[in-house]
Amino acid sequence: xxxxxxxxxxxxxxxxxxxxxxxxxEYLGREPNFTELGIFSVMxxxxxxxxxxxxxxxxxxxxxxxxxxxxxxxxxxxVDIGDGLAVVFKIESHNHPSAVEPYQGAATxxxxxxxxxxxMGARPIASLxxxxxxxxxxxxxxxxxxxxxxxxxxxxxxxxxxxxxxxxYFDDAYxxxxxxxxxxxxIVKTDGLVxxxxxxxxNPVMIVGSKTGRDGIHGAxxxxxxxxxxxxxxRPSVQIxxxxxxxxxxxxxxxxxxxxxxxxxxDMGAAGITCSCSEMSFRGEAGVTIDIDKVPxxxxxxxxxxxxxxxxxxxxxxxxxxxxxxxxxxxxxxxxIDSTIIGESNDSGIFKAMLNGETISEIPADVLSLGGxxxxxxxxxxxxxxxxxxxxxxxxxxxVDRDYNNDLIAMLAAxxxxxxxxxxxxxxxxxxxxxxxxxxxxxxxxxxxxxxRALTMVxxxxxxYCYLNPRIGASQAVAEAARNIxxxxxxxVAITNCLNFGNPYKPEIYYGFAEAVAGMGEACRIFNTPxxxxxxxxxxxxxxRAVFPTPTxxxxxxxxxxxxxxxxxxxxxxxxxYLIGENREELGASExxxxxxxxxxxxxxxxxxxxxxxxxxxxxxxxxxxxxxxAHDISDGGLAVALSECCISNHENxxxxxxxLSDEIRPDCLLFGETQSRVIVSVSEDNAGRLVEHCxxxxxxxSALGRVGGDRLKIGGFIDLPLADMETxxxxxxxxxxERV
Numbered sequence: 001x002x003x004x005x006x007x008x009x010x011x012x013x014x015x016x017x018x019x020x021x022x023x024x025x026e027y028l029g030r031e032p033n034f035t036e037l038g039i040f041s042v043m044x045x046x047x048x049x050x051x052x053x054x055x056x057x058x059x060x061x062x063x064x065x066x067x068x069x070x071x072x073x074x075x076x077x078x079v080d081i082g083d084g085l086a087v088v089f090k091i092e093s094h095n096h097p098s099a100v101e102p103y104q105g106a107a108t109x110x111x112x113x114x115x116x117x118x119x120m121g122a123r124p125i126a127s128l129x130x131x132x133x134x135x136x137x138x139x140x141x142x143x144x145x146x147x148x149x150x151x152x153x154x155x156x157x158x159x160x161x162x163x164x165x166x167x168x169y170f171d172d173a174y175x176x177x178x179x180x181x182x183x184x185x186x187i188v189k190t191d192g193l194v195x196x197x198x199x200x201x202x203n204p205v206m207i208v209g210s211k212t213g214r215d216g217i218h219g220a221x222x223x224x225x226x227x228x229x230x231x232x233x234x235r236p237s238v239q240i241x242x243x244x245x246x247x248x249x250x251x252x253x254x255x256x257x258x259x260x261x262x263x264x265x266x267d268m269g270a271a272g273i274t275c276s277c278s279e280m281s282f283r284g285e286a287g288v289t290i291d292i293d294k295v296p297x298x299x300x301x302x303x304x305x306x307x308x309x310x311x312x313x314x315x316x317x318x319x320x321x322x323x324x325x326x327x328x329x330x331x332x333x334x335x336x337i338d339s340t341i342i343g344e345s346n347d348s349g350i351f352k353a354m355l356n357g358e359t360i361s362e363i364p365a366d367v368l369s370l371g372g373x374x375x376x377x378x379x380x381x382x383x384x385x386x387x388x389x390x391x392x393x394x395x396x397x398x399x400v401d402r403d404y405n406n407d408l409i410a411m412l413a414a415x416x417x418x419x420x421x422x423x424x425x426x427x428x429x430x431x432x433x434x435x436x437x438x439x440x441x442x443x444x445x446x447x448x449x450x451x452x453r454a455l456t457m458v459x460x461x462x463x464x465y466c467y468l469n470p471r472i473g474a475s476q477a478v479a480e481a482a483r484n485i486x487x488x489x490x491x492x493v494a495i496t497n498c499l500n501f502g503n504p505y506k507p508e509i510y511y512g513f514a515e516a517v518a519g520m521g522e523a524c525r526i527f528n529t530p531x532x533x534x535x536x537x538x539x540x541x542x543x544x545r546a547v548f549p550t551p552t553x554x555x556x557x558x559x560x561x562x563x564x565x566x567x568x569x570x571x572x573x574x575x576x577x578y579l580i581g582e583n584r585e586e587l588g589a590s591e592x593x594x595x596x597x598x599x600x601x602x603x604x605x606x607x608x609x610x611x612x613x614x615x616x617x618x619x620x621x622x623x624x625x626x627x628x629x630x631a632h633d634i635s636d637g638g639l640a641v642a643l644s645e646c647c648i649s650n651h652e653n654x655x656x657x658x659x660x661l662s663d664e665i666r667p668d669c670l671l672f673g674e675t676q677s678r679v680i681v682s683v684s685e686d687n688a689g690r691l692v693e694h695c696x697x698x699x700x701x702x703s704a705l706g707r708v709g710g711d712r713l714k715i716g717g718f719i720d721l722p723l724a725d726m727e728t729x730x731x732x733x734x735x736x737x738x739e740r741v
Contacts (some may be wrong), residue, residue: 003034003305010034014041020375027367035305035353036361039368042271042309043278046538049374052504053536056517064530066493068193075116075196075266077532078188079494081558083451086190088122091130091183091459091498091554093537098180101238102147106180107155108241108313113184114159115267118250119316121194121257122186125434126446127156129166129182130459130498130552131423134175136415136737141170144178145738152182153426158243159250162435163427165444167459170415173467176542181498181535183554185457187448194257197264198277198319199284203345206325207273208332209249209315211298215240216272216311245314245337252335253316259331261324268315274308274368276317277343278351282369284319289352290343292360304360308353319345381514382507390468391602393588398597400667404718407596408640411672412726413733414595417637419649422734440649441567442633443488445559454559456490462636463548468589468602470512471519474551476604476676478523479612480635481555486616487631487679489564489623490557492527497534497553502546504538512549513538520551526609527616529555566623568632569650570657573709575629576688577646577657581615581678582701583639585665591636592672605676612677618698619679627691630682638672640715642680644726647713651731654723656710662703667718682708 004010011021014037024032024040032040046052062071068078068086076090094109110127117124129152134141156163161184198205216239256262264284266276273295281288292304302310318339320328325341332339351368353361366372411417420439429438436454437445443458460481466473482492497520502509524531534554540547559565570577587593589604622628634642648654663670683691688704695702706714714720 006031006034006037010037014038015045016041020044023375027364027373035308036363038305038309039274039361039363043274043368044374047270048275050370050536051375052377052379052538055376055378056514060517060521060531061524062531064494067530067532068190071531071533074120076120077494077496078120078193079532079556080190084190085448086188086193087185087455087556088117088120088188089183089185089496089554089556090116090533091181091496091552092535093498093500094180094182095177095500095537095540097238098148099177102144103151104238104240106148106151108239109180109182110152110155111241111243111246111313112267112269113182114161114246117184117186118253119194119196119265119267120188121192121254122188123254124161124184124186125432126185126444126457127161127163127183128457128459128554129163130179130461131166131168132174132179132463132550133170134172136170138175141175142738148178148180149423149426155241155243157428159247160431162429162431163424164429164435164438164446165458166424168420168423169463171548173545173548176544177540177547179500179540179547179550181459181552183459183496185455192257195264195283196266196280197284198280198288198345199263199286200345201347203263203322204320204325204341205288205290205343205345206318206320206328206339207295207315207342208318208339209337210242210245210312211296211338212307212310212315213298213312214302214306214310217306217309239311239313241313248335248337249314249316252332252337255331256328259327261321261328263319263321265316265318268317270311272308272310273317278365278368280317280319281351281365282372287346287348287350287365288343289346289354292353292355294340294342296338296340304353304355379504379510380507381511383511384508387468393601393603395587395666398668404667404671405721408644408719408721409725409729411592411595411637411641412644413729414591415734415737416591417641418733419731420734421731422738436565437488437567441488442484443490445488445565447562452562454562454565456485456488456557456559457555458484459552459554460484461550461552463550464589464594464600465604466516466549466551467600469604470515470549472604472607474516474519475523475609476607477551477553478520478527478529479607479609479676480633481553482527482529483616483633483679485555485557486620487566487568487633489566490559491620492529492555492557494532495524495529495553495555496532497551499536500540500547500550500552501538502541509546516549516551523609526613564623566628566631568646569630570646570655570682570708571629573655575682575684575708577659577705577708578681578683578691579678579703579705580619580681580695580700583663583665583670584675585669586673586675587669590638590672590674592638592668605674607676615677615700618695618700622691622694627683627687627694628681629684632680634678634680635674638674640671640719643715644713646680648723648727648730654727655708656712656723657706657708658710658714659706659716661716671715671718
């Protein structure tokens, strides 16, 4: 086959440096041909190789007693939860595709993360997301929000997995480059886990699922460059999803696994056939030879380059046990899914692609695979000048002679605080009937069938904190995720992460990345939540700005008894309200400054990780002992917003509260400051003394705030509002913001 000649310009056009070009020549012992250049382009892109991040990622805590697969070993993390069961979970980004084609970009992001779960043998039970957009005042932002939310909802709803939790934030930093992070969770028997492996000699290798088209070619490379005005021309790099085919693929995949017919299986995500063949061979210390002409295609005259790099959705690569080919084919035929043998395993260690008996590409699998010989870089760091400039606050610049009733109404209506039902009401959160707590509380809770236990899960990150102080901000993201898990009655066990940053070749950007990884690692060690895997997404920039450093944390927790499930809203009139933790005069980096004064300035709230862990342990112990009826962490918007959410977040049964505050600090800091390690709890009159004794024994500060009841929220002499006014501001604002013509 005639292939274009590889030139220095062609190498550059493929996103490879001259140094990398020379390294390729050294590995191959010759100049790569055009198809091989394309293969290296995608496999050595940041998206696939993690070449600018892997050195730092290896510093994260990745060991734990319950871990069944460590970060990087498989396509997702796996945690033993007892009773012979494991949870498989992971989070990934689909930012760039969603910026140019919001509906399909978001939909295929959901589809891809679901395949990572069920290729390990786990049945998906839940989906979560973390979404970031520019200001809803911008018409294009509203267009992106609409397409992305519909894409997530349509794919998840059609596939039949409940979308149970997430977060949606708005800031100008995400105007041209939205963030779409999708997380999935699945359940599998511990002896049913499957590896993404090709091994042995003579075992058939099959491609199963949809036919291969030209959609998504160089999607991995596209995800490894900054967005620009020309990015709209990269629409062919965005894949097209089909959730109904994926549902059939799920059932067929789990059936061939249950029948012990295969050696390994992997999703064809970024870099398609190339990535699956090379990574699976590398894991199994084997080689694979495939015949490109046997790959089922849906478009005429597709070249080997296009077939090998296509990222068409709903496809898997399966290494079948020799002699079981017909059994596998019979199962896929039953589910009306294509299955075709395209090659077989060998002991060469080489990924070889043939066309009509001619070798098109021949590359050692280890030079293409993460953990093998792909490039590893240590980038320059430089602390951005803005951090010191924005790290100070003069509280005298912010008057305290204000109408705090009006301020609270404005805060409840702010896009980062208000009820996000416009988003998650488009998602089916109850399908499969395991959802005990869906969107709207601190964390989602799903019952584990045939047990008396449950899983709790959340995504979290305050990116403004990470912008102003990336190390403490990342630590805080882990701490808040753990706090949300605990407030739901769960014990945090592990995290996955999606690290969204700008261009790593810019020292100021890489400083934020390095600091965030360090802060995340520090927190995970304190909370004993090892990192099971995740995703790094660099180059999140538009021509005007980089996104805020956004290390999104996806955390998993275990609720040991269904009776421990706890929600954030107040329950009964007369219950006593307590603040666990203490208020401090901190207003920097708050949502209050952002909403009321249009300021993103620090310093961010202080965080003592050991103290935070002690507070969480004390609260979880009290929940398990049955003292606590509701628990809600204080985060964005501070104490006043948290109390409001306790009153109105159960829309069907809202109840007021009357609270007195004795702290001698500024009222704006008291009401809206975001001091860490604080939780609002409510208890019955009978259990109030027990909770007090429990806090005293554990040396945790606390204060009695007031009681539940009535149809108003009263906070000291500062706030006195009817619930009806708060309800309107909280529940109606996002719809009004997003549905403007």
